[in-house]
Every structure is written in C-alpha cells, then in structure tokens.
Amino acid sequence: MHICVIGCGYVGLVTAACLAEAGHDVICTDIDSDRIDKLNAGIVPIYEQHLDAILSSARKARRISYTLDAGEAIRAGEAIFICVGTPPKENGEADLSAIDHVARQIAEEAQSSKLVIEKSTVPARTGFELQRALGAYSRTGNIKFRVASNPEFLREGTAVADFLHPDRIVVGVEDDVSAAQLREIYEPILEHRFHCPVHQGKCPAEHKAPFLVTTINSAELIKHASNSFLALKISYANVIADLCEKIGANVDEVTHAMGLDPRIGGQFLKAGLGFGGFCFPKDVQAFIHLSASVGVDFDMLKAAEKVNKQRIDRYLEKVCKALWILKGKRITVLGLAFKANTDDIRFAPALEVVKRLVDQGAHVRACDPEAMDRAKHSFPQLQYHEDPYEALRDADAALVCTEWDIFRTLDWVRAGKLMSRKLVIDGRNLYSPAVMRELGFEYYSFGREPLSNGRTASGY
Numbered sequence: 359m360h361i362c363v364i365g366c367g368y369v370g371l372v373t374a375a376c377l378a379e380a381g382h383d384v385i386c387t388d389i390d391s392d393r394i395d396k397l398n399a400g401i402v403p404i405y406e407q408h409l410d411a412i413l414s415s416a417r418k419a420r421r422i423s424y425t426l427d428a429g430e431a432i433r434a435g436e437a438i439f440i441c442v443g444t445p446p447k448e449n450g451e452a453d454l455s456a457i458d459h460v461a462r463q464i465a466e467e468a469q470s471s472k473l474v475i476e477k478s479t480v481p482a483r484t485g486f487e488l489q490r491a492l493g494a495y496s497r498t499g500n501i502k503f504r505v506a507s508n509p510e511f512l513r514e515g516t517a518v519a520d521f522l523h524p525d526r527i528v529v530g531v532e533d534d535v536s537a538a539q540l541r542e543i544y545e546p547i548l549e550h551r552f553h554c555p556v557h558q559g560k561c562p563a564e565h566k567a568p569f570l571v572t573t574i575n576s577a578e579l580i581k582h583a584s585n586s587f588l589a590l591k592i593s594y595a596n597v598i599a600d601l602c603e604k605i606g607a608n609v610d611e612v613t614h615a616m617g618l619d620p621r622i623g624g625q626f627l628k629a630g631l632g633f634g635g636f637c638f639p640k641d642v643q644a645f646i647h648l649s650a651s652v653g654v655d656f657d658m659l660k661a662a663e664k665v666n667k668q669r670i671d672r673y674l675e676k677v678c679k680a681l682w683i684l685k686g687k688r689i690t691v692l693g694l695a696f697k698a699n700t701d702d703i704r705f706a707p708a709l710e711v712v713k714r715l716v717d718q719g720a721h722v723r724a725c726d727p728e729a730m731d732r733a734k735h736s737f738p739q740l741q742y743h744e745d746p747y748e749a750l751r752d753a754d755a756a757l758v759c760t761e762w763d764i765f766r767t768l769d770w771v772r773a774g775k776l777m778s779r780k781l782v783i784d785g786r787n788l789y790s791p792a793v794m795r796e797l798g799f800e801y802y803s804f805g806r807e808p809l810s811n812g813r814t815a816s817g818y
C-alpha cells in the first residue's frame with residue numbers, strides 16, 4: 359500500500375521504517391528541513407536500536423522516501439499516518455495545534471479519498487474534531503476522508519521490536535472499510551511476513567497479536583488509560599519503597615513477590631527516581647486534564663503525579679545527607695537519558711538532579727553512552743566523559759541516575775580505587791547493598807536497607 363507518514367520523530371520514523379519493512383511504499387514528510395536533509399543523506403537523526411539497519415534496507419529496496427513537500431507526500435499516500443508532536447501546554451492540556459495544521463494540509467492537498475490515521479497520542483474525541491476539521495478545510499468538499507485512531511505503544515529503546523512484535527494492535531474506526539484497510543496495512547506484521555532485524559529473521563515462536571477493532575473514542579482512551587496505569591504502578595512501587603525505608607523492609611523483595619501474582623505482574627514496579635521521558639509525564643497530565651474537563655475526578659492520577667515529582671526531592675535528600683554540603687563537591691552523575699537504551703533526555707529525572715546539583719554549586723561530571731551530546735546544549739558547564747572510570751576519578755560521590763548496562767556491570771573495585779570518597783547514591787537500585795558494603799562503599803538506594811560504612815543511618 360502507498361503510505362504517507364507525517365512527522366519524522368521517534369514515532370513517525372519507527373512507524374515508517376517498520377511499515378516499509380512490512381512491504382509497503384512509504385513516503386515521509388516533516389517541517390524540519392534539516393531532518394529531511396539528514397534522512398535523504400542516509401543519516402538517522404535519532405538513536406533507536408535497529409532503526410538504522412531497517413531504514414537503510416528500506417532505502418536500498420526503494421520502499422521509503424523523504425520530502426519536505428507535504429503536498430507531495432499527502433497526494434502519494436492512500437493511508438496517512440499523523441505522527442506529529444502533541445506537547446503539553448502550561449495547564450497540562452495536550453497542544454493539538456500541530457494536528458490541526460496537518461489536517462489543513464491534508465484537506466487542501468489531497469486529490470483522492472484518504473484514510474487519515476492518528477498515531478500521535480491524543481485525548482479522546484480528537485478523532486471527532488479531526489474529522490470535522492478535514493471537512494471544514496477541504497476546498498471542494500468532494501474528497502472523502504475517513505479518520506481512524508491507531509495508538510502506538512512503542513517504548514523508546516525497543517520501539518522497532520515493539521512495532522514488529524506488538525502485544526496488541528488497536529484500531530479505532532467508524533466504518534468497516536477503514537478497519538479492513540488497517541488490517542491490510544498490518545497483515546504482514548500479524549502474519550510475521552518481514553525480515554526481523556531484532557532476531558536476524560529468526561523470531562522465536564510467538565502468539566499472534568490480537569487485532570482489536572474499537573470505536574475511535576475507545577482507541578484514544580486505551581492509549582491514555584494504559585500509560586496512566588503504568589505510571590500509577592511506578593508511583594505505587596515508589597510509595598512502597600518509602601514505606602520500606604521507614605519500616606525496615608526491602609522494596610525489591612516486596613515488589614518481586616507482588617509481581618509473581620499474575621493479576622499484578624512484575625513489570626513497572628521498579629522503585630527509584632521515578633518516571634520521565636516525553637510520554638508518561640505529559641500523558642498523565644493530559645489525562646488528568648481530560649478527566650477534569652468532563653467532570654470526572656481522577657485524584658488517584660494526581661497523587662501518582664505528585665509522588666513522581668517528589669522522587670527528585672527524596673533523592674536529593676539522600677545526596678545532601680550523605681555529602682552534607684554540596685558546594686564545591688565533585689559529583690559524578692552516571693546516566694542522563696530518561697531511561698537506558700535511548701539518547702532522549704526530555705523530562706529526564708537525571709537532568710533535574712543535575713540542575714539542582716549545579717544550583718547548589720557542586721562540580722558535576724557526567725557520563726552517558728548516548729545522551730551526552732543532547733545534554734551539552736542544556737548544561738554546557740558540566741565535564742562530560744565517555745569512560746565511566748574517568749568520570750569517577752577523584753569524585754566525592756557517584757550518583758546513578760539511569761539504568762544503563764555499562765553502569766549495572768561497572769567494576770566498583772576499580773572505580774573505588776579512583777574515587778576520592780567511596781560513596782554511591784543509587785537512584786535506580788542497580789546494586790546489592792550487601793555487596794557494595796563488602797566492597798567498602800557507603801551506599802544508599804531507594805527502599806532498601808540503609809547503609810553507611812556499617813553505621814545505620816536511619817531516615818535515609
């Protein structure tokens with residue numbers, strides 16, 4: 359099928375690449391000329407596992423192209439995926455102006471009937487407004503636009519794998535033709551008819567993802583309800599961690615046992631610095647806003663958001679208790695990205711930590727395998743190190759803020775010899791407190807036994 363993808367960000371590029379891998383002809387467009395130039399030159403502007411490989415094979419097979427001319431892309435696509443940003447406004451409401459802009463372009467440029475699919479995360483009822491806008495902006499009124507919602511559930515870092523091996527595919531439609539067209543688009547993925555870059559073409563036997571056809575409103579709600587539920591789960595685990603610290607229990611033991619109950623499940627129960635990134639914080643805010651706008655009280659979600667914001671305060675309390683005065687201290691921050699396997703630093707808890715350390719006059723060094731280039735724009739005054747051991751040389755403390763594997767497997771015996779003080783404040787619970795104590799470290803983490811060179815430091 360000829361498919362147009364509008365917006366070449368994380369969602370748009372992964373969608374375009376995977377649909378091309380599935381055998382469709384994809385044309386991508388974006389208002390950012392620099393991005394389109396890079397893509398045309400074969401440069402992938404974001405870091406996402408397998409994306410490079412899949413885009414270059416699609417390019418070689420001539421199944422993907424990029425243009426700055428939105429009209430050209432719109433006219434070429436039978437189905438148009440809208441993958442533009444929906445950032446939060448001051449009041450938490452999703453800013454849908456990019457969707458409105460795209461609706462106008464589609465209505466003005468289309469010369470034949472189109473299936474217009476919202477892939478960006480949008481509040482419920484956006485599909486209804488989109489349908490109205492397409493009708494209102496159309497010059498002739500002769501072209502038929504069918505609107506559908508197809509929420510993405512991609513996690514950054516594993517987005518290609520998530521797209522090609524989905525848990526479920528949700529399509530919100532108002533007519534059978536749109537449902538059939540979307541099934542045709544996803545058929546190669548449902549039937550595993552693609553060369554999988556994740557498993558080198560040899561995917562483990564897996565169940566067929568359910569293809570769920572719902573109304574547009576339901577599909578839109580499914581996305582927000584899913585992300586908000588996961589955010590609730592994380593905040594729940596974080597409150598349990600606080601409770602463990604007061605009571606003298608271990609949050610890892612508690613959440614592990616909880617997760618073995620299939621009704622609860624073990625994922626998204628990791629206590630620590632809390633959730634960040636461009637999805638969870640904004641989706642939670644948008645969902646709270648949407649609920650309030652229709653008179654439904656979602657205090658539960660507000661509480662989850664509050665708990666999450668307080669994680670940074672809780673962490674800085676630990677840092678201040680351990681180091682006493684921050685001014686002049688050499689502090690190494692391990693991890694800047696909002697989570698491992700991405701270069702994305704948007705709403706990253708680590709950056710908020712860095713900001714507060716800098717504000718208090720600490721000398722901050724940072725190490726991150728992928729996110730340093732981006733972080734340099736916001737914090738040019740930091741010292742950046744590719745090598746974590748170099749970053750830790752003469753440090754008064756190591757602050758672990760992102761759960762990258764290179765930090766998980768760090769040789770702390772070697773690091774300890776380089777550091778000026780053997781102090782680790784672990785915001786992601788990566789290490790065993792007992793092991794760190796054996797290695798002679800003062801070690802603090804979330805919701806586990808607080809240790810300070812054998813001295814019990816209550817209240818951490």
Ligand code: UDX
Binds near residue numbers: 592637
């Ligand atoms: C999320 C959803 O998972 C995905 O389905 C949706 O399409 C987009 O939003 P993403 O933002 O890539 O994906 O990140 P995710 O892996 O879900 O993690 C979100 C945040 O929660 C990260 O900051 C992560 O560190 C944090 N987190 C996650 C925890 O603090 N504890 C956990 O147990 C899990």
